[in-house]
Amino acid sequence: MLSAARSEPQSAQVPRARSDQERTRTDSDDVCAPRRRQPREESVEPPGEVPLLPPFCVKRCLDAESHACNDMAWALLFARLAPCSPRLSRTSLCFLSISFTYACYCVLFPAESLTQKSAVDPTPGRARCQTPVPRTVETQAVRTHSPSPALSTMKFGNKKLPRAIIVGVKKGGTRAVLEFIRIHPDVRAAGTETHFFDRNYDRGLDWYR
Numbered sequence: 001m002l003s004a005a006r007s008e009p010q011s012a013q014v015p016r017a018r019s020d021q022e023r024t025r026t027d028s029d030d031v032c033a034p035r036r037r038q039p040r041e042e043s044v045e046p047p048g049e050v051p052l053l054p055p056f057c058v059k060r061c062l063d064a065e066s067h068a069c070n071d072m073a074w075a076l077l078f079a080r081l082a083p084c085s086p087r088l089s090r091t092s093l094c095f096l097s098i099s100f101t102y103a104c105y106c107v108l109f110p111a112e113s114l115t116q117k118s119a120v121d122p123t124p125g126r127a128r129c130q131t132p133v134p135r136t137v138e139t140q141a142v143r144t145h146s147p148s149p150a151l152s153t154m155k156f157g158n159k160k161l162p163r164a165i166i167v168g169v170k171k172g173g174t175r176a177v178l179e180f181i182r183i184h185p186d187v188r189a190a191g192t193e194t195h196f197f198d199r200n201y202d203r204g205l206d207w208y209r
């Protein structure tokens with residue numbers, strides 16, 4: 001009785017295993033794919049009902065799964081790297097171009113030559129950039145390098161006789177002429193009309209200076 005009772009479940013398991021094998025053989029290679037697509041069903045099955053697959057099918061399934069895993073890994077790798085590669089290349093190109101530009105700038109314009117040039121350069125623009133320099137010194141430096149020798153001898157702060165006089169009738173536009181001429185940095189004009197020759201001539205040249 002006991003042997004019969006034991007042999008019965010074995011005989012029941014064998015056909016079930018055979019039916020699974022037949023199923024796997026009839027479906028051939030495609031059996032592995034749907035089983036991978038439905039992993040939850042496999043996990044739900046109790047351990048006693050795991051189908052007994054022949055070794056060649058198990059090997060093929062394992063090979064297919066390993067290939068699928070490899071494919072998925074490569075796909076994930078490319079999916080991660082593909083969007084980033086243009087950014088990386090752009091960033092590296094920007095960094096290289098900036099570095100190259102800075103290197104060229106350092107080679108072409110070394111710091112010592114720049115400092116020497118700025119110390120020697122007497123242009124008005126550079127003189128204006130040097131804020132701590134007093135106004136009188138700055139104007140003297142500009143005047144010593146100006147092409148006009150008559151203006152080079154003139155110094156601001158000292159009262160000098162005028163070198164140019166604007167003469168005109170009343171309402172003749174003399175004020176406009178004066179305003180246009182005084183725009184030049186080498187021209188220093190009187191603030192108001194002096195009227196020396198017609199009203200203040202008796203006060204003398206000391207007053208006129």
Ligand SMILES: Nc1ncnc2c1ncn2[C@@H]1O[C@H](COP(=O)(O)OS(=O)(=O)O)[C@@H](OP(=O)(O)O)[C@H]1O
Pocket residue numbers: 168169170171172173174175176
């Ligand atoms: N370029 C030009 N064209 C035409 N008109 C001009 C020009 N420049 C100055 N004006 C006019 O001249 C008037 C000022 O002249 P003056 O500067 O000689 O005036 S003043 O006599 O010194 O007070 C004054 O006119 P009014 O405004 O009628 O007084 C200015 O408008």
